[in-house]
Amino acid sequence: MDHSVNRREFIGTAAGMAAGMVLPEAVRGAGIGERDIRLGIIGVGGRGQHLLGMMLRQQGAQVPAVCDIVPQRADQAAEIVAKGRGKRSETYTKGPEDYLRMLQRDDLDAVVVATPMQLHAAMSVAAMRAGKHVLSEVAAACTLEECWDLVRAVEETGKTYMLSENCCYVRECLMLKNMIERGLFGKITYAECAYVHDCRVLSFNPDGSLAWRGRLHVDFIGNLYPTHSIGPIAQSMGINRTDRFASLVAFMNRPEGHAKYAAERFGKDHPSSKIKWQAGDSCNALIRTEHGAVVDIRYDTSSPRPVVSTTHYLIQGTKGVYVFDGQRIYIEGRSKANTWEQSLRYLEEFEHPLWKQWGKEAGDSGLVGGDYMTTRAFIEALRAGTKAPIDVYDAVVWSSLMPLTAASIRAGGQPQAFPDFMKGATTRKSS
Template identity: 40%
Template sequence: MSTGPVRLAIVGGGRGAAFLKVLAPLSDKLRLVAFCDMREELIAMWKEQKPDLLTFASYEKLLDCPDVDAVFLATPFTVHAHQAIQALRAGKHVLSEVIATTTIEESWALVEAVEQSGLTYMMAENCLFTRSNMMVAQMAHSGVFGEISFAEGGYIHDVRHLQHHSDGTLTWRGRLRRDANGMVYPTHSLGPIAHWLRINKQNGDAFESMTCFVSKEVANHHYFRELFGDKHPGASRDYWRQGDSAVALIKTRNGVLIQLRYDVKSARPIQAAHYGLQGANGAYLTGRHKDEDPIVWIKGRSPGASPQRSSEPGAEWEPLWNYAEQYEHPAWQKWHTQAGQAGHGGSDFFVLDEFGSAILESRKPLIDVYDAVTWSSVFPLSVRSVQSQGKPVDFVDFNRQAAAGRPGSDA
């Protein structure tokens, strides 16, 4: 086991700033020592908040620094794979924001870099660590829902304002919507489900095949026309390759069906993380909005019967929190107060806690490189399926240590 704390550098000032206040309770595991960003104004801001911080405008110079043990990549996901591989080759542990990779080739290269380096790599999929999702994992792994047959996840969040700068030029997110069409940001909706089903884990399940369809484009060209006028290229429907709603169906080796929906353009209230689970003995659903409790029905425990019999009332949903005393995840029991100060419902805290713990305990993190590339591969595989009018595509087994003729991909 290593001795702590791990000396951490944050790369990327936007999302990375959200983690400053999370690090204080984890000072025995992680110590922020450096910050890297190309923007001088962000470097100045971080230096003002933490005068002792090492700052870098060059990622390569950061990687040369012997006072940094690990990097946290909070940069655009189009560069995550390249930057992670660079860091691993430079001897740094890596925590990467989602998604990890955008092509199958990148995924193989990242797997090889992790295997060859022997260093810790973790993808920072925070939705896995929300209180409700960790509690449902406890229940699913304990067999509360019985044999699972179906799961659903959705990331539905209107973020069209993040696609452009004030002058109408596109950000990397805007360019992505312009150039790719598929389930291009899958891990928020898929990660918790993969954890519930023990995808890639011992005695667990595995993704087998997927099909994907995408609706027509409606929201973006109207938005750009209203904001920037008819002469902006984004005011044309044909400018955008990405349709409004992408829906993917994944079949697992054990016959579980997973439905995913991705929509970051349609006008509606936020429902950034929607989940559902169906088993032989019960079901789970998230709330439809932030003020609605997640709900469950468990055979023999929850009110009523399914199917309803004439002599007794029918099944009735009850709050998930009714089961907290028995199934609250131990991490949430221990760190509930500290996590409450963190972003994304406290999940950001547990991302950093798990990363630091995995390094210091010399073990694999909960979301290792094989999880990262498998979940992220939904992007290129979905693009391929959409291009073939929904033809099913097979998942890649990235966990083969000696794979001959490794498959490639478009996209």
């Protein structure tokens, strides 16, 4: 079935509007049904092993194959599977291309891609072209070319592709989305979001050489990890549903954090202290939507700060405002005049249907339940044969922030248009 047509038909319906981005969309063919779902995992480092644990909590999820360039990690993962399912996964550890051998198996329905970000798009495309559905870790892609490759692979293979954006499934984010859809904030006019997380320690291997996160700051500039911040905001604003991101402008400051950290940790004569960092410590961008809302988004992973919360969100509508920091809410006519309320007191009335349904199992499974919910949503979509709730169009629009902020910075802050990945299929009417 042609995806864009399917989506266009779907988003015009009341059911589509209610489903938004977090529930499976229109039925697109026979699903896997109740039989076991067979998964392979590419990259079983920190995140891959965590997602493996989440998958093993899903009923009927089997993991017959895992792949990593570090054999010890693949063995650890295979052992986790042996404990959970009574049979070890087969391991693929013969180098960076060995995942292609795993993809040749005809007993895998889907793969989870949890390798370094620079590899996600190529691996996801290869998986879909080998007939596998994909759950990809964030971000989906690093360049616009990769974004288009993903769109083409989904449209040409008809496979289900989902971005594993767990922040979208955090209980408070889903409550906010529910409140917005029920009109509590009126029309959304403005939002702020940020990923501000001191990750300097993760940029280096113990010997001081660059780890993949550090390499990002040498090879790229701009917002290098946009989806945790933009995902929940985009879903609350109906991006790709009732509005679309039109353009952005971006600036970055100079890089200081990594160099200072490397000199202090490894010594000023160590090669890591001589690295020429390209990405500034902070990238700040403003996005304009087609319907005239503005989103202010920031990224900073190389400045010192305590890890209390790694994300920041604020949503402003014509009737009220929600601020995640301090869990504050103000609804004109409902809150006491000129007074903040504690937002979580709205949970009873505005708990999202998904949290009512799966919340107990999700518990605090990582990122306040978001990890369980994300993997469950993927499994449910495969079983039902629906499109993924965070589909390839969401994935590439959110991930394109990385190349678009870079392009704007290089052009001295000039606006950059978002590519129309959905080829005009976004519903244009106001939310």
